[in-house]
Amino acid sequence: MVLALGLNSITMMGEVRLPAVIADNMVLQRNSEVKLWGKATPGHELSVKPSWAKKAVKTTAENDSTWVVTVSTPEAGGPYSIDFAEGKSTKTVSNVLIGEVWFCTGQSNMEMPLGGFERQPVKDSNDMIARAKKSTPVRMFVADSEDGRWVRQYSKTPKTEMWGKWLENTPENASHTSATAYYFARYLQEVLDVPVGIMISSLGGSQIECWLPREVLAAEFPEKDLKILDNDEPIKVQQTTPSILYNAKVNPLINYGVRGFLWYQGESNRHNADRYADLMAAYARTLRSKFGNGEDMPFYFVEIAPYNYGNPLATDAALLREAQADAVKKIPNSGIASTIDIGNFQFIHPVDKATVGQRLAWLALDNTYGIKGIASRSPQYDRHEVTGDGKMHIFVTETPNNICPMWTDLQGFEIAGEDGVYHQAKAQVIDRPTCIELSSPDVPEPKYARYAFHNFPEYSVYSGYGLPLLPFRTDRSR
Structure with missing residues (x-):
């Protein structure tokens, strides 16, 4: 079921207004300078006081009501709180953890929840769901579904606000969370022994062009038709309209501090595989530039799995896999998690999401966290x-x-x-x-x-x- 949203994703508490991603249960990147932002009365002074800090950080709201501050985060830990004050109005964000944060995007194989799709299960997911507990410090920011109901967000122009929720690690919440991202987070948390936050923004069937900003497509891929972004024509197919997912599901989050990126997409681009490696490289550059934490931020992605696609002996999926392998050479500090051995003839969504999450985690543990003895790259x-x-x-x-x-x-x-x-x-x-x-x-x-x-x-x-x-x-x- 699709949940229709006619609401502003920024919640007002007094005069201090915060975006959906700055909320109870969030995870902030450890040992970093992270941004916190929102809206307030123009010209009014804002005070932001994290419970781990000795002093508050102050700023003044701009004429358009926006404000942003930068705070230093400590080593992993929590729970903490953050007080936001404008005059006599205050808002407290509670149950905040400090740890590792990863931003996860893609199409339906990233979207596929631990509880599976209708008639398409996730292998052994019931066991993982049953063992989800708040004391295991994994948190999930979800922008795709609420209590199992699909939330569709898209826009012809870049947005600064979006719907989303930070969720604690409970069986019910885990069942509605991306299986790939969740298995990745659980594995990472167990090995690193720190809190892990995953931010999930995906849409089934979406092409990579949907996730790229208009200016990148116009400059680097002039063959792409962008006219629909300039007219009043309604968006009929979200999955093929360029830039609309970047505008609605990436741009509102670009201030948030993350360690790196996970990407699971490609099935919907099989028929233009010749441009896919360049499109992926452009997407990685976009994320690194927009999130602003360095040109070498890790970017790990998943090879599309075997599936019949109406003709098991055809090679269109093979050509896309080839392009994905090429992308590793074009994108510094990247890696590919192979799924060539876990495909399913009948399902485009591999049921073995645990292996996908583990292989992504091995890439991160080996190449990002420098743990010796782990092999992460396929022959x-x-x-x-x-x-x-x-x-x-x-x-x-x-x-x-x-x-x-x-x-x-x-x-x-x-x-x-x-x-x-x-x-x-x-x-x-x-x-x-x-x-x-x-x-x-x-x-x-x-x-x-x-x-x-x-x-x-x-x-x-x-x-x-x-x-x-x-x-x-x-x-x-x-």
């Missing part, structure tokens, strides 16, 4: 050699403890000759532990190879740490 194609005896050798990188075939004959490999017609290949690891040898009686002179390069492919190769080999093809110039 990937490096180069190939054609031997003189009708065989091809594939060399892979990112292989701690080498590569691990699950059985002697590896599945998912194909080779082709000069004609470009692919045939299933016999594949096995040879004496060099990061080299896979391919051959086929149908291809006496192999020239090209590919692996797991279909909408719903076979797969078989892992690193010694259990991370799957990313799909690839060697004939990208064809």
Whole structure:
């Protein structure tokens, strides 16, 4: 059910007004200079006093009623409170935790709640829901649903206010929270032993263009039609209208201090995969620029999973996965969590969201928090050699403890000759532990190879740490 909103997302308490994201139960980024903001009577002085600070921070409301202050946060802990005062009017935000904060966006696989969609479950979610408790310091800012009812927010112009709620970690709240983001947060919290906040803003079926601001699309992707943003034509399809989700579900949050970003999207961009890596790079730059905490803020994302898409042997999803792998090279301090081994032929939404969340958490723990001993990156194609005896050798990188075939004959490999017609290949690891040898009686002179390069492919190769080999093809110039 869709909840229709005709309300202002800023709540007034006396004269001090705060946005929805600055509220009871919120998590602030630890050891940082974070912004707090709102509205007040123009020209009036505001006083902001966190309970962890010795002194209040003061400012004056601008002519348009807006104000913003910057406060220093301590090491992880809480609960704390923050008092906001304008004259004799005060508002107190309570039950505030200090810890790690991540901003999570995407389409339906990010949106999919721990309780699942109708007729599409999340594997083992009931156990995770039952074990949710307030004493486990995970908090969720949700902008997608209220008590299981969908909230749709979009706008042709950038907004500064939005609907949303900070929720405590209870079974009911967890059941309505993004499963991917929740598993990520729970894993991170357990390992780091600090509070974790996840801010979730997503929409099922949305294309990446919806999440990019107009000025970025106009400057970098002039082929995109932006006319609808200038006229009175109503928005008929939220998922394909450019910029409207950025305007409504990202822009209102850009003052908030976060550690990094999670992104789970791509299924709806399969048919323009040739531009997707550039679009992703633009999105990462946008978030880093707008949130303003540094050009190298971590940006981790999820590979789209296998699904039949009406033709399991087609390659449109494979081309999108290829673009996602390319994006890692275009985006500094980024990483991809592979899902090539957890797809479902019937469901576009993989039921195993725990693995997705864990692999995202490994990326963060390894690359952002610097925990030694964790392997976070999937093996990937490096180069190939054609031997003189009708065989091809594939060399892979990112292989701690080498590569691990699950059985002697590896599945998912194909080779082709000069004609470009692919045939299933016999594949096995040879004496060099990061080299896979391919051959086929149908291809006496192999020239090209590919692996797991279909909408719903076979797969078989892992690193010694259990991370799957990313799909690839060697004939990208064809």
